[in-house]
Amino acid sequence: MIKNHSADLELLIQAQVGNEDKFMALFDCYSSLVKRLWQKFYIADLEFEDWDQEAQLVLLKVIYSYSGKDIHQFSGFYKQSLVNRLLDLYRARQADKRIPVEQLDSLGENDSETILGGKILLEDIVYCHKSIEEIIRVSSSFERDVLALTVTGKSVEYVCRKLQCSKRQVQSALSRTRTKLIKILAGE
Structure with a gap:
């Protein structure tokens, strides 16, 4: 200063x-x-x-x-x-x-089945597995380590201690991974 x-x-x-x-x-x-x-x-x-x-x-x-x-x-x-x-x-x-109001839609009959755990389609399961494989493939080793720990319910503080890094590094890795996953799910 x-x-x-x-x-x-x-x-x-x-x-x-x-x-x-x-x-x-x-x-x-x-x-x-x-x-x-x-x-x-x-x-x-x-x-x-x-x-x-x-x-x-x-x-x-x-x-x-x-x-x-x-x-x-x-x-x-x-x-x-x-x-x-x-x-x-x-x-x-x-x-x-935020999702613009004009893009929101009410739930139909089939939507309630999906939300309440009705039919699970094989295509959905395969799509989820392929998306997970892709996010693992495109992520750095650090991002994969952070992701592996957080998806098992570990806190950010625990991840910091385990990987010996700062909270900011963990949050940035999660943010980058989230952005990559959104692109994968969007088909980009």
Whole structure:
């Protein structure tokens, strides 16, 4: 974070006039903040490299909209802008999960049999097995290990201990696997 006030204010001024090197130097001053916020606000499918680019875009907007001369105010403004961007990304991902009302349909007679465990078709069983084989084939060894533990009911904390990794790594692996499975089920 910002330590030398006059030098950092000079970085800000130089970045405002379009100096790319000074912009990157200013961004580097906030690298720990950017990483800390990414870790604090978990968003599925948001890799750190993507967040890093988002943070640079936010910094660019903040630089051009900030008219003050106090580096502390600027730092607070940038931090709040980053939090706002994370919340926007989260809301956008949540909105993508909603099914539009016009695509919803009421259940028919045959649907109730399926839901209540009526007829199980051999084709459905084969399709499930093929989908499982495909997700195993396209997943990395780490993703397979995480998946194997979680489908047996193990908690994320247990998986972290067992595989000696962070919670973020487990959540990212599950998110990637979920995305792959959705594509498999969609026939992509």
